[in-house]
Amino acid sequence: MDQPIQPTASTAVTVRESDVEQRSSLMHAFSEAEQIVSQLHTLPTDVMVRGDLSTGAYGIRLFFSDNQHAVLEFATTFDAEVTSSPSLHGAGSYLTASTWLNGIDVQAWTVVDENPPEEAPTAPAPAADTDTLALPLATKAAEVLV
Helix, strand or coil, X not given: CXXXXXXXXXXXXXXXXXXXXXXXXXXXXXXXHHHHHHCCCCCCCEEEEEECCCCCCEEEEEECCCCHHHHHHHHHHHCCEEEXXXXXXXXXXXXXXXXXXXXXXXXXXXXXXXXXXXXXXCCCCCCCCCCHHHCCHHHHHHHHHC
């Protein structure tokens, strides 16, 4: 039968003040990330809280997979500056919206394909006497997007 192991020495941990400040900064960044996401209509694919070891400050990065409209929504919602830069891989470019919110550097970004696929053909408009409730769902969705 296994017996519980008892520590033989004191396990007291010394907490440095700088650790307390850094933890507070990290928790503030998580809280801000939550507030930001709650105000967006389009949810990001990835939310990252990232620390800068040299300053102890944390920043927030929101990635929107192939969705430049979501980055522009972020920019409008949070009065962020939008920039575009070439991709390191040679295809497409990075679209980034950057701002400072409550003392935290926040960026929303995506990769924009410079050669988007051709648009899918749209459904023909229904005749004037057609009952719109009987239209296929794809046609109704296309009308909403127009």
